[in-house]
Amino acid sequence: MRRPVVIACAAACGLPAAASAAPTRPASAATTRPASAATTRPASAVPGASSGQSTSSGTPIPVPASNVPPAGRRLSANAVLAIADALPKMKAIRAKYAGSYGGAYLKPALRWQVSYFSRGGKKEIGQVIIDDLSGRVLEQWTGFQVAWTMARGYPGAFGRHVNALYVWVPLCVLFLFPFIDFRRPFSLLHLDLLVLLSFSISLAFFNHARIYASVPLTYPPLLYLLARMLALSRPGASRSRRPLRLNVPPSWLAFAIVFLVGFRIALNVVDSNVIDVGYAGVIGAQRIVQGKPLYGSYPSDNEHGDTYGPVNYEAYVPFQQLLGWSGRWDELPAAHAAAIFFDLLALGLLFMLGRRVRGPTLAIALAYAWVSYPFTLFALESNANDTLVAALVLAALLAARSAPARGALAALAGLTKFAPLALAPLLATHRLWGDAGHSLSARLGRGRALPLWRWRIGRLAWFLCAFALAGAAACIPAFTHDSLHTIYERTLAYQSDRGSPFSVWGLYGGLAGLQLVVQIAAVVLALVLALVPRPRDLVALAAACAAVIIAVQLGVEHWFYLYIPWFAGLALLALLGSLSPSPPARAAWASEPARSSRPAVAVSSG
Secondary structure, three states: OHHHHHHHHHHHHOHHHHOOOOOOOOOOOOOOOOOOOOOOOOOOOOEOEOOOOOOOOOOOEEEOOOOOOOOOOOOOHHHHHHHHHOOHHHHHHHHHOOOOEEEEEEEOOOEEEEEEEOHHHOOEEEEEEEEOOOOOEEEEEEOHHHHOHHHHOOOOOOOHHHHOHHHHHHHHHHHHHHHOOOOOOOOHHHHHHHHHHOHHHHHHHHHOOOHHHHOHHHHHHHHHHHHHHHHHOOOOOOOOOOOOOOOOOHHHHHHHHHHHHHHHHHHHHHOOOOOHHHHHHHHHHHHHHHOOOOOOOOOHHHOOOOOOOHHHHHHOHHHHHHHOOOOOOOOOHHHHHHHHHHHHHHHHHHHHHHHHHOOHHHHHHHHHHHHHOHHHHHHHHOOOOHHHHHHHHHHHHHOOOOHHHHHHHHHHHHOOOOHHHHHHHHHHOOOOOOHHHHHHHHHHOOOOOOOHHHHHHHHHHHHHHHHHHHHHHHOHHHHHHOOHHHHHHHHHHHHHHOOOOOOHHHHHOOOHHHHHHHHHHHHHHHHHHHHOOOOOOHHHHHHHHHHHHHHHHHOOOOOOHHHHHHHHHHHHHHHHHOOOOOOOHHHHOOOOOOOOOOOOOOOOOO
16 A cells, blocks of 8 residues: 555655665575675776676675685585574574575685575565685675675675765865854854765764664754755845854865866766666667667666656766677766766856856855865766766756756756655746746836736746657657556566665664655655745755755655765755855846836726
8 A cells, every 4th residue: 555655656756766876785585695795806896886886896606505615715515604693693683584594605806605585485584795815804794785795785786986985085075165244153154064074974883784863864964954954945044244254265165166166077077986886877878879778687786777857867878888888887987977077067067156156256256166076086986977967956956047958957857766746846936936037027027017916927938848848758769669568567666676774774674664654755845845935046946846846855765975966056056055155137137037117007807
């Protein structure tokens, strides 16, 4: 009964998109195939776990019970089973599952894997990695960390050295310093920026496999940012009497932007890994070019890489055509190039939004904040597709004056990962309420105002038509070869049925009712913000869009740090834009409609 309700909410609000690719699923009873552990290579976490693994570590090879070591090994299968059986952690899990049993498997790099299964082999309940030469236990896992290798804290599994303290901490300092007002140490902006950085605490626990600490620590900053964005979307909230103060001249920030962009690109080229998300984009791009079905029958090392919207795969086509693909999960230069392009696109769009809203100083400040924010670099160094989502949403804001452009970009964003579909009502009704309608209808009627209801319907119709046409065009590669049922099963249905320990809903269990309430609340919030009159400038719109995206993320089963860029640019525009002085009248026209030179007189419809 719950699945239809969840699917309905997902279709309305794009909830499934917050999940990435597939988890490593427990073995079936028929095969009792163990989950594969990572190799010694730091960037080689096992593919299959959602939202990011890099390269495959090889399928474990089963070894029959014997006291004779296999060729080239020092230990025998019975010896490694005895070592694993003696571990208190494995004794405890086996006592919990009566009838459980273990099996020994050969791994690369002179390692053994011992996997424990429940009765009948229905579930892998424990896993131990043992060094063959020394007999030392290297890893031991139970619970969700058996199936979810990304929960094991393997060094460099996401972004490699971007997680190093000597990279992360300086970026945090660079992100904060220009915006600190030493004369007002308790400024709310300081708290806002610290909250944006506070996701680092959760990430630190995640990197050390402390999931029961990392997961709940993501919710306080999400809730705080939701409250702040809602506050900034209210009438009168997007203008502050205190201007934005920078500690350094804007020209210095401009030089810093150039340096940081170069640093980010260089780090991506020489020290980054491609997780399953970027790999899926390249696979889908080649399928489009070759005229193959976009959904279904993906390679076994990325079996559920077809869980995204068609725009995601289409965006990778130019890079796949330019740089090719070997057919394997290798360095994937096309994925690197795509990630760099998406990041630069988001950077440029944020700069243009800042210039349109408040002028060049805000534009430089926003661009600097983007390139110095550690979590945008985290996404870039993982070569994920999440910055594409951010870029398309920012593009929709930049096109806020045009209902057709706004509608087309909203559709493209929603068909990348489905969560931005929740922004469609908000973007559809932008600038329809209040005095904006009267002044714009007066301009369109050359001083003689159109009936407001007719003007509103016309604007809404333009948005909806562009939304539908862009969405239909984007879906052509998918519907050419795949049925609606197949696409639904590979995307929405798969996402709604899967489990994940990377949210309080999946980690603790038993919270399905509360999760459904949060999901419905996100849908209601998206509709309320669309229907209730609100400020019509881009700062308020950015705040409202960020609030909707954060609300959607609060209810998803699988949340990950790669999703922070979805709302980071919007939040930065709202926070810094609300503190910046208003631009000259000519620049302000882009975000506030001009007034008619004479009072508009509505034409009677009767």
